[in-house]
Amino acid sequence: MDNLTILLDAPILSLQLLIDGLLVGAIFALVAYGMALVWGVMNIINIAQGEFVMLGGYVAYFLYRAGIHPLYGIPLAAVLMFVVGWVLYRAIIFRVVDRDLFTSILATFGLSILLQQLANELFGSDVRTAQSGLKTWFLFDGQVTVAQIKVLAFVIALVIGALLLWFLKRARLGQAIRATAQNARAARIMGVDTNRVYAMTFGLNAALCGAAGALVAMIWIIQPFLGLPFTARSFMIVVVAGVGNIGAVFIAGIGLGVAEEFAGFLLGAQFQTAFVFALLVLILVWRRIRLSRQRRYLS
């Protein structure tokens, strides 16, 4: 409760937590876009989501080490991870895409362990960072700080979200993706190459994660085992926002970011993640109650 007193005494801190939460949440949203897509279109919950983020982070890191500005890592990680995602689909995921959810969860879980250990073997378990060289803005006499790289991450997440929306609505492939999501069999009959759509969707997901990972390397730290919290967060975001709604994913993402910051401040860092999952349970219970009420009206 001491922490609450601090917050009430210095309300400016709430602003700091709010800003950080919003900015950080956008990165969670960026990771969750892809999960929503893959879940919605392919009915696969990708447990290796966080590992794609991790690999994207290493792209930015190695670019940085080669003396190239890590910001270029964002597009490069996206492109490379698209290829990785596409190859993984052709090698592994296509075998489980039509099976039940449990099979694909197991497959992607295995994939996540494989990628972790592979990264550990290739890059070592050392903690890495890439320096973006961007500065920090100081507001209110230095009481509130805003890291420019986080603002950039927010903008990128927003822009990518908008592009994704446009792509799904207007682009030919986007339409094919939506058609496949609605009814894969019907889409196939209408001449959509669903296998290609799946491969593209999975690649797109990996690309989004890769871009997010490059940002993570510049904002926090990367190491081969950072994946799980990102997988868990994006799972939570998609559960809350629903699989077919990019806008809702963005809102849920930044909401999660803000909730985490405040929980971390008020309850202590040890409860930051625990709080988020407690929240998930509450939301699911609340949904269930609401659903059962609707059902009553119907009957």
Added chain:
Amino acid sequence: MTTKRTSSLVLGIGMLGLASLAAAPALSAAAQDTITLGAAVSLTGKYSTNGQHTKNGYDLAVKLVNDSGGVKVGDKHYKLKVIYYDDESTPARGAQLAERLISQDKVKYLLGPYSSGLTKAMAPVTEKYHIPMVEGNGASVSLFNKGYRYLFATLSTTEYYLKSALILLDEEAKARGKDPSKLRIAMAFENDPFSRDIRQGVLDEAKRFGMKVVVDDKLPPELNDMTATLTKVRALRPDLLLVSGHAKGAALVVRQTHELHIRVPMMATTHCDSAKVAQKQPEASEGFLCASQWDRTLSYKGPWFGTAEQFAEAFEKAYGYAPPYQGAESAAAVLVFVDAFQRANSLDPEKVRDAIAATNMQTFYGNIDFDDTGKNIAKPMVLYQIQDGKYKVVAPSKWATAKVIYPLK
């Protein structure tokens, strides 16, 4: 064609037989003169970096001892050999491998694994079989309050890790005419056995000086953001910030205090060297204090390697990087065994154990003298400060080569 092939095959088999005949006596003679040590270290998994440092430390010491004639027990010279297994950074695997080393490979002396968690898993096994284990990488104080008879550690145990920061703060405050009991501490420690022990040590020391703990956060193991904790630190303006969360905790606190522009007069963390903060984040890490077991600039000197600096040079030559303290304390563990074999004048594990317990020597790594519980009480923790991108030893004052910069701006 066929006959030709058959005949060459016969010839090959015959040569093989001859070779093995020739090799057999040589092999068995070598086996007689070898003392085999066993070790399970983390070569894969989350401890793989430090596990490799551990193995390198062992290998370097073993090679040096063998190259300089081996271990003299009675009038015989023995070569050292280490059987390694990869424990995959998981305690359950570590315990299995300890069993395997002892019951299958018939190893009678064990070198420790990396990390307290793995040591904790393996110690009950070595106790069961009465096999002495000297380790350099399990620092948790909880390893030494269970009454283990066969476990010995060359390093300082965890409760000492950040105590020296409080002592330093107390000294500096007094020198400026400030009352230490007015000082306030913010701390964020990972919630694992290692950091919990450090926290307990800090709490005890804070009580002794009458300092007040104003932030006491526990960091989750999947730590990737400290903004919430640091925002609290900014609000409360403490005099000392302490962080312990392995390499990721160090890398993160350095990055985020800089980014959020949080300046505390004194900031200390563990694992600076494994996180390489001075090299990778030179601007952000300036002024940070880092707890360390050992440093190459210290004036320790002992048999085999010579001075700390000479050890460092040998390590660099062999592996191409400067030795982190994990390498040094591991090499020291091998030296403890060598010393004990020679003093025990026997290879009986029980006699070797007693000799280890009676160890009292100075090495390149510092003085080694085990108390009744098996921990080394003769070597203090060292505190570095990052000054102009270099690690400078600033505490304890007895070994310090540089003056601490305090308060930080």
